[in-house]
Amino acid sequence: MPADVMLLRSEFLGLNETVPIKDGRRVVYVNFDNAATTPPLKAVVAAVNAFLPWYSSVHRGFGYKSQLSTGVYNRARDYITRFFGADPGKDLVVFVKNATEALNKLSYRLKTRQNQVILASRMEHHSNDLPWRLKRKTLFAELPPDGRLDLADLENKLRNNRVALVTLCGASNVTGVINPLRTIAEMTHYYGAAFLVDAAQLVPHRPLRLRSGEAPDFIAFSGHKLYAPFGSGVLLGPAKVFAEGIPELTGGGTVAAVSKTRILFAPPPEREEAGTPNLIGAFALAKALQWLQEHDFPALATYEENLTKYAYNRLATVPGIRLYGPPPFITPRVGVIAFNLEGIPHSLVAAALAYEAGIGVRHGCFCARPYVHHLLRLSPAEIAAYEERIAAGKKQDLPGMVRVSFGFYNTREEVDRLIAALFFLRDEEVKIKKSYRLNPVTGEYLPPGGDYQVRLDRHRESFFL
Numbered sequence: 209m210p211a212d213v214m215l216l217r218s219e220f221l222g223l224n225e226t227v228p229i230k231d232g233r234r235v236v237y238v239n240f241d242n243a244a245t246t247p248p249l250k251a252v253v254a255a256v257n258a259f260l261p262w263y264s265s266v267h268r269g270f271g272y273k274s275q276l277s278t279g280v281y282n283r284a285r286d287y288i289t290r291f292f293g294a295d296p297g298k299d300l301v302v303f304v305k306n307a308t309e310a311l312n313k314l315s316y317r318l319k320t321r322q323n324q325v326i327l328a329s330r331m332e333h334h335s336n337d338l339p340w341r342l343k344r345k346t347l348f349a350e351l352p353p354d355g356r357l358d359l360a361d362l363e364n365k366l367r368n369n370r371v372a373l374v375t376l377c378g379a380s381n382v383t384g385v386i387n388p389l390r391t392i393a394e395m396t397h398y399y400g401a402a403f404l405v406d407a408a409q410l411v412p413h414r415p416l417r418l419r420s421g422e423a424p425d426f427i428a429f430s431g432h433k434l435y436a437p438f439g440s441g442v443l444l445g446p447a448k449v450f451a452e453g454i455p456e457l458t459g460g461g462t463v464a465a466v467s468k469t470r471i472l473f474a475p476p477p478e479r480e481e482a483g484t485p486n487l488i489g490a491f492a493l494a495k496a497l498q499w500l501q502e503h504d505f506p507a508l509a510t511y512e513e514n515l516t517k518y519a520y521n522r523l524a525t526v527p528g529i530r531l532y533g534p535p536p537f538i539t540p541r542v543g544v545i546a547f548n549l550e551g552i553p554h555s556l557v558a559a560a561l562a563y564e565a566g567i568g569v570r571h572g573c574f575c576a577r578p579y580v581h582h583l584l585r586l587s588p589a590e591i592a593a594y595e596e597r598i599a600a601g602k603k604q605d606l607p608g609m610v611r612v613s614f615g616f617y618n619t620r621e622e623v624d625r626l627i628a629a630l631f632f633l634r635d636e637e638v639k640i641k642k643s644y645r646l647n648p649v650t651g652e653y654l655p656p657g658g659d660y661q662v663r664l665d666r667h668r669e670s671f672f673l
């Protein structure tokens with residue numbers, strides 16, 4: 209491993225932990241599930257630990273610690289606003305608990321005129337689909353078979369409808385495809401709509417800027433996918449959107465005055481952040497962004513891009529593999545690759561990677577079912593049939609994929625371990641299929657014998673001693 213990669217790895221917490229595998233041995237864990245959650249940065253943990261002795265109430269008290277805590281909270285907001293090239297005079301960071309809450313918040317708070325619609329796409333995570341489709345008339349831009357966004361269809365829908373907001377992922381959590389945000393922003397603004405980027409998968413991988421950059425009006429993202437695991441997220445967008453109306457959550461912190469007969473809401477951001485805010489989460493998130501800024505973010509992005517291309521090429525050599533989405537050499541992608549191995553259920557592939565090789569991946573539909581249906585080319589009848597099985601409580605043999613997703617600390621050596629494990633699975637396919645047992649309750653496969661579960665339970669309990 210090159211010295212600079214080793215140096216980079218030393219910035220992250222927990223990369224050398226060993227985990228048990230099926231045969232009783234322990235191996236260093238490989239985390240290829242960064243699209244779900246990333247490990248913490250040591251700099252973030254150290255900053256949080258340094259601040260904790262000073263931790264106190266935000267906006268509530270007037271002692272030194274309380275004033276300091278309020279200052280740190282506001283400074284985090286200011287740092288994040290500037291990091292994304294937003295205008296502190298016009299744009300506002302609203303702290304929430306994750307991207308899902310940010311997207312829900314805007315779906316409640318965005319004012320639209322009669323007959324106006326929301327325009328999303330078929331490649332969205334459920335968090336950027338359900339909040340819209342459950343509250344507002346929502347249209348969806350279609351996709352060609354390879355899973356890119358159909359820009360012509362997007363423009364057609366913009367031209368032929370009164371669209372208030374275009375809301376799209378910056379990068380897909382299934383294929384890693386990066387949408388051409390600058391072009392879409394121009395198109396969206398030309399038709400008079402606002403543009404929201406669900407940046408949950410983009411912010412951790414690529415620099416993104418409002419206003420003079422890619423120019424979305426709103427972005428939403430989570431800290432836990434960005435090496436800052438303290439339960440915070442951000443909705444960033446024009447402050448005027450939050451200046452009026454009743455927020456979806458009300459109570460302490462949201463009001464300037466309350467009497468028996470009158471409620472006067474506070475100006476944003478207070479109006480939007482009901483209850484005691486997550487100061488540590490906000491601080492940690494800002495510190496993670498600061499780390500990116502101080503560690504040549506564009507160079508880190510290039511490193512990940514090369515790792516993704518390397519992994520894609522190596523995966524393509526595995527017999528019977530099907531890789532989804534356009535190749536990263538053709539379409540820009542963040543480090544997310546979804547695949548299937550012909551003849552082996554995705555749940556068994558994920559189980560074999562965990563129990564035979566200590567590699568953590570995710571399998572299933574990744575909270576983006578319409579997109580996965582599209583990529584798997586499922587017919588409406590096939591979708592209806594499997595939804596019936598789910599409704600009946602059956603969890604086995606459901607459609608899905610295996611997903612590997614990278615952080616800046618992952619290495620080619622780890623990719624090589626994945627490839628070796630997949631070749632091993634292919635070679636030992638018959639034996640593994642015979643010996644692994646399907647748990648019908650969870651739909652997951654378990655390895656034969658061994659004390660894996662016992663060790664897992666003991667480890668869990670050790671944190672509660």
Ligand SMILES: Cc1ncc(COP(=O)(O)O)c(C=O)c1O
Nearest residue numbers: 306307308333335377381408430
């Ligand atoms: C593209 C995308 N949007 C939204 C979300 C929701 O993020 P969170 O679970 O942190 O709210 C995810 C999570 O995987 C995602 O990948």
